[in-house]
Amino acid sequence: MPHTYEYPRPSVTVDACIFTMHGDDLAVLLIKRKGQPFKGHWALPGGFVEKNEALEKAAARELAEETGLTGVAFEQLAAFGDPGRDPRGHTVSIVFFTFIHAEAAIVHAGDDAAEAAWHPLRTLPLDAAPRAGAHRLAFDHARILTLARHRLQERLRDPSRESSFQLVPQHFTLTELQRVYEAVLGHAIDKRNFRARFLGRGIVEPVAAQRTGKHRPAQLYRWTVPKRRARARAN
Amino acid sequence: MPHTYEYPRPSVTVDACIFTMHGDDLAVLLIKRKGQPFKGHWALPGGFVEKNEALEKAAARELAEETGLTGVAFEQLAAFGDPGRDPRGHTVSIVFFTFIHAEAAIVHAGDDAAEAAWHPLRTLPLDAAPRAGAHRLAFDHARILTLARHRLQERLRDPSRESSFQLVPQHFTLTELQRVYEAVLGHAIDKRNFRARFLGRGIVEPVAAQRTGKHRPAQLYRWTVPKRRARARAN
DNA sequence: TCAAAAGTGTTGGCTGTACACCCATGG
DNA sequence: CCATGGGTGTACAGCCAACACTTTTGA
Known part of the structure; x- marks a missing residue:
């Protein structure tokens, strides 16, 4: 046709x-x-x-x-x-x-x-x-x-931007999230800085569960509910 | 055809x-x-x-x-x-x-x-x-x-990004540049902060000429030669 | 002399980055 | 008991934002 x-x-x-x-x-x-x-x-x-x-x-x-x-x-x-x-x-x-x-x-x-x-x-x-x-x-x-x-x-790199990416499953450990960032950005990231950023700004929050494995269990997190961060700009 | x-x-x-x-x-x-x-x-x-x-x-x-x-x-x-x-x-x-x-x-x-x-x-x-x-x-x-x-x-908003925009003519006053930023961003910008940013980071440099007009003459500037700013990122 | 635009510094808060050690678990 | 990964705080630097007055010129 x-x-x-x-x-x-x-x-x-x-x-x-x-x-x-x-x-x-x-x-x-x-x-x-x-x-x-x-x-x-x-x-x-x-x-x-x-x-x-x-x-x-x-x-x-x-x-x-x-x-x-x-x-x-x-x-x-x-x-x-x-x-x-x-x-x-x-x-x-x-x-x-x-x-x-x-x-x-x-x-x-x-x-x-x-x-x-x-x-x-x-x-x-x-x-x-x-x-x-x-x-x-x-x-x-x-x-x-x-x-x-x-x-x-x-x-x-831009924490103010919302994305539709599924970087991690619904519940995830901060180390898992960090691995994603490191793989994408192509370099190692300091663990304390990484965690401080996501926790300190309320981007993620812990859930009442841990991931068990071969070693010390890890706290599981989820994205904070709105998952939307406003960014004020005046000047 | x-x-x-x-x-x-x-x-x-x-x-x-x-x-x-x-x-x-x-x-x-x-x-x-x-x-x-x-x-x-x-x-x-x-x-x-x-x-x-x-x-x-x-x-x-x-x-x-x-x-x-x-x-x-x-x-x-x-x-x-x-x-x-x-x-x-x-x-x-x-x-x-x-x-x-x-x-x-x-x-x-x-x-x-x-x-x-x-x-x-x-x-x-x-x-x-x-x-x-x-x-x-x-x-x-x-x-x-x-x-x-x-x-x-x-x-x-992102000063680390290179653009091909012609925001201003080859020679321009900082006020002219600021007017562009204000029009695009949609809000007033503090004059001292604006000038400190562009001058302090060597993004623009003065040329040996002034713009005369009805009021006090204004220094003319141009983009610094490479017009390219690297941005280091380690973490 | 007045109106209009040019020009000039300091301070506080936030964000990014560097950096080192203890803890909990399974094997 | 040890190997492996989980978890924690501080200090400095740079950038952004808030803020007010003096200078120069033409009318």
Whole structure:
């Protein structure tokens, strides 16, 4: 069933950049492409926007189809539309990103993907000029991923900004939260400073439960109810 | 010359949200629409992306065609793609924004516009529910404009971030710069604090010239050469 | 001489960062 | 008893915000 327009139109696609923790590493969800172009290369989950489909819904649909992940709240990263970024022709992609905690991060390959898997960022060829012969990421997804990581870092650095990220499960220990911050920001954080920040400003509050494990049990916390911090600004 | 595709495609458009100073007000560049839909309504300059045209180039082209403004460096705001935002059918718009100083802000209506003019934001109906009968902005441009203003505010609030905005001409007085900040942020700023910030951190430096006027002459400044401030972060 | 804009310092509070030791548990 | 991770306080530096008066010029 062909569709005809008076003027040429770029294709419109969406891609999803989903981060999670993978051990102590920041990882991203990629699929192995089943078809051309870039067959066999790893790529961000994504695909074509359907008729009268909202962009974020399209991203959620493609993510579910290709990886089985559902119920994800996105933020928009940016649109990428350089001619030449897709060998099939002019394609504009709107990229969404988010972070989900590991418990929610169970995936499986869908119909359009040969494989779906989490990749620690430090194992991916994200340089501007990846070494020849290496299986680089499909399309311009290395560049997109680099930008997404920067945006994620900015969002965690700014405590006044609300985010829809699921950094941790509903109940969590402060060490777990700190691991997320360290993985995203890429450097160690002082434990006392970290805890003082979140406790002192009432961002998290303890719940009546502890996490037991091999060692000393850890207090569990949750986000403070409004989870919304106003920031006064007069000058 | 019709163009046929196997699957339906949304239209792809770009819009440009250009801010400047208008007296002591923050103003935005709008065009009065010549054709349907929203004929006679004010809208952001913009239009359809052409074959194999980069998004930012398309925005610059449409801006030049409709208002005569050229040489503008954009930042990307976001993509808007809700079905129903354009009565002609599913349309995805990628919006770019920037700020230019008043000297660069000379405009004239181009072919596709009945009129092009700067509108102080406080004169525009930007509420979610504009009063009935009022000539509201075309499409979802009121919402876009609101988001663009917030982003512009965020950018000025964060001194560690580099921007491509032309807030002031090459040489400027600190009062002129302060007027821009006050207009964008929407509140008065203390003069001593403002000057201490820019001078104390070496963001601006005096040049050997003064601006004369009706009153006491003012020292002229320019941005410090690299205009780039690193921000150390260890913890 | 007056109106209007330019210019100038100090203080307190908050936030970020550096830094070292004891505690509870399971093995 | 020891290895492992949980948990705690203080001190300095930088930035933001509050605050009032003098200077220079043209009219």
